[in-house]
Amino acid sequence: MNATATPDRSTLLRSVALAAMLGTAAVGLARGAVDRTLHQTAAVAPSQRVVFDCSKARVSCDIVAVGSATDRVEVTANVSGPDAANLEILRRPGSAHFVVALKDQPQEQKSMWSIVRGIFHPSRWYRPNAYATVRLNVPSGNQLDLSNTNDRIHVRGVHARLSLSDVNGSIWARDSTNVRASTVNGSLYLTLPSATPAVRASSVNGDIQLTLDGAFNGHVSTSTVNGHVSNPFGNGDGPGLLHLSTVNGSITLQRG
Secondary structure: HHHHHHHHHHHHHHHHHHHHHHHHHHHHOOOOOEEEEEEEEOOOOOOOOEEEEOOOOOOOEEEEEEOOOOOEEEEEEEEEEOOOEEEEEEEEOOOOOOEEEEOOOOOOOOOOHHHHHHHHHHHHHOOOOOEEEEEEEEOOOEEEEEEEEEEEEEEEEEOEEEEOOOOOOOOEEEOOEEEEEOOOOOEEEEEEEEEOOEEEEOEEOEEEEEEEEEOOOOEEEEOOEEEEOOOOOOOOOEEEEEEEEEOOEEEEEEEE
16 A cells, blocks of 8 residues: 655645745736726824725725825726726725725625635635736825735835735835734835834735834744744833744845
8 A cells, every 4th residue: 555645734835925926916917907996085184093804805906005295095996807997996985084985896804814715725815806906195194004905015115003904915115113014925125213113013824024214122023933033122121013924934134
């Protein structure tokens, strides 16, 4: 009786990561000429949270958010793909909460675990029906939440708290000292001021690279299964907090 070789966990995770990268590349190739451009805008009070959600519909969003000296949120989306004509950006009345939706597709509330299970089940792999390149101009002092499913997130110039989540895409963020960022298949690239940052960042298949402007004295927690950790700051007792974890990737802390 011949023994059958079973792939180890590392091989399985790398296969999933490769499949995700190929899927992201296919999304890039699928983007064609812009079919239409959508605009949304809303006035924002200093205490209001700005939310942009592209995780409820079968839409791939490449999101760039830029902070500026303004009291309004301005959203511009260049849209293409088979269902471009059905794509809309909805705003909840009286809020700065925007949701990307398809008119003929009911919005589903999905947990992160259900999304992860879908990734590991080939018949449920995500197939976008539309593609949007989104730019948000937001007040630099307002909290910002971005949720995405399939493509990248870039944030710069926002100094308040950031909450960023993705599934198949990498995340770039800079200028905030309070960041929560997570993705399943993608890497995290965070560039932060050195003034007592509070960061919680996690990935499943991806690296985490965190750059700090200057010295740092605070608690550092790092965890990876398949990868290495580089930390020139050590683990101090100051007010800063860095909590970084990945499964299949490396963690790098460095000075800017």
